[in-house]
Amino acid sequence: MIREGKNVTDNTLTIGFIGLGNMGSGMTKNLQQAGFPLIVTDIRPEAATELIDNGARWADTAAEVAAGSDVVITMLPTPRHVDSVVNGPTGILAGIRDGGTWIDMSTSVPDVAAAARRDHAHRDLHVLDAPVSGMSVGAAAGRLQIFVGGDADDVARLRPVLEAMGDPERILHVGGHGAGYAVKLMLNQLWFSHLVATAEVLAVGVKAGVDLEVLRTSIIASPANSNFVENDVLSVLDHGDYDEGFAIALACKDLGLSIDLARTVGVPVELSAVVEQVYRRAKAQYGDLAGEMTPVKLYEDLAGVSLRRVATPEGAR
Numbered sequence: 001m002i003r004e005g006k007n008v009t010d011n012t013l014t015i016g017f018i019g020l021g022n023m024g025s026g027m028t029k030n031l032q033q034a035g036f037p038l039i040v041t042d043i044r045p046e047a048a049t050e051l052i053d054n055g056a057r058w059a060d061t062a063a064e065v066a067a068g069s070d071v072v073i074t075m076l077p078t079p080r081h082v083d084s085v086v087n088g089p090t091g092i093l094a095g096i097r098d099g100g101t102w103i104d105m106s107t108s109v110p111d112v113a114a115a116a117r118r119d120h121a122h123r124d125l126h127v128l129d130a131p132v133s134g135m136s137v138g139a140a141a142g143r144l145q146i147f148v149g150g151d152a153d154d155v156a157r158l159r160p161v162l163e164a165m166g167d168p169e170r171i172l173h174v175g176g177h178g179a180g181y182a183v184k185l186m187l188n189q190l191w192f193s194h195l196v197a198t199a200e201v202l203a204v205g206v207k208a209g210v211d212l213e214v215l216r217t218s219i220i221a222s223p224a225n226s227n228f229v230e231n232d233v234l235s236v237l238d239h240g241d242y243d244e245g246f247a248i249a250l251a252c253k254d255l256g257l258s259i260d261l262a263r264t265v266g267v268p269v270e271l272s273a274v275v276e277q278v279y280r281r282a283k284a285q286y287g288d289l290a291g292e293m294t295p296v297k298l299y300e301d302l303a304g305v306s307l308r309r310v311a312t313p314e315g316a317r
């Protein structure tokens with residue numbers, strides 16, 4: 001199959017970008033490198049220095065960003081931040097022109113975007129939710145996975161913009177408005193659930209006297225295998241790396257939003273609630289900046305075991 005490279009031909013749109021943090025800084029650099037004119041803002045003006053040096057324009061408010069751009073993108077920590085940037089006299093909705101486009105790429109819930117579409121229905125606004133996976137490394141490399149919710153025509157029209165930030169083969173139109181938020185929250189929830197379940201069984205098995213790698217390879221050979229057991233847990237088992245690139249405080253935020261979403265749609269989620277509590281316990285014990293895999297450490301400390309593989313010669317396992 002012939003794979004087309006990133007589409008950087010439709011770069012005449014001016015992109016407004018709000019939120020130049022761990023993720024937004026890499027995403028804006030890639031938009032700029034793809035040739036899109038940028039107009040940016042952040043509560044930390046210093047975050048825009050390099051972009052401005054390379055030709056981006058600065059705006060003091062979100063309304064000014066929206067007024068000066070064809071497409072406004074938000075990449076903000078929480079729904080509260082998104083709300084504060086979208087609404088009010090200096091917000092996106094105060095500046096965006098009729099028929100304009102806003103893409104929220106934050107990990108969030110649909111409420112703010114739904115209210116914007118409902119309250120401004122007469123203005124023909126185009127709103128997409130497009131949260132991402134891939135960490136700040138993926139943002140810097142322009143290889144994000146992007147889950148897009150919204151109208152198919154908008155997704156097709158904006159694909160060159162998304163492709164400047166993401167892996168073209170992993171930019172998925174997952175459904176109507178809100179579906180992107182939901183997919184992102186559900187995949188995070190499942191990954192965190194895998195992590196807690198895996199930490200629990202490895203700690204118990206090792207405490208019961210089974211060799212860690214024998215236990216792990218037995219699980220891999222069984223119907224209980226998972227990508228987490230096979231791959232992701234190895235950063236802890238091989239390197240003692242609990243992934244500080246994604247702070248546990250943000251992981252707790254995501255888990256809280258996942259439960260909020262379940263509450264909104266009326267589904268009981270006992271398992272998700274327990275996983276969230278384990279994460280909150282790890283956050284309380286090891287601090288907000290501890291890595292997202294720190295719940296594994298919680299079980300290691302509770303059981304009094306160290307979950308580390310002993311290096312063996314290639315092929316000996």
Ligand code: NAD
Binds near residue numbers: 042043075250
């Ligand atoms: P961050 O805290 O590093 O960046 C957020 C940026 O928003 C900061 O620069 C902050 O100054 C700015 N900001 C906050 N309030 C603002 C306001 N009112 N006006 C203008 N700017 C404002 O967060 P991040 O790690 O870049 O994450 C952004 C979003 O992406 C979050 O929803 C997060 O859950 C999600 N996400 C993060 C990762 C990751 O690995 N960091 C991975 C996938 C998804």
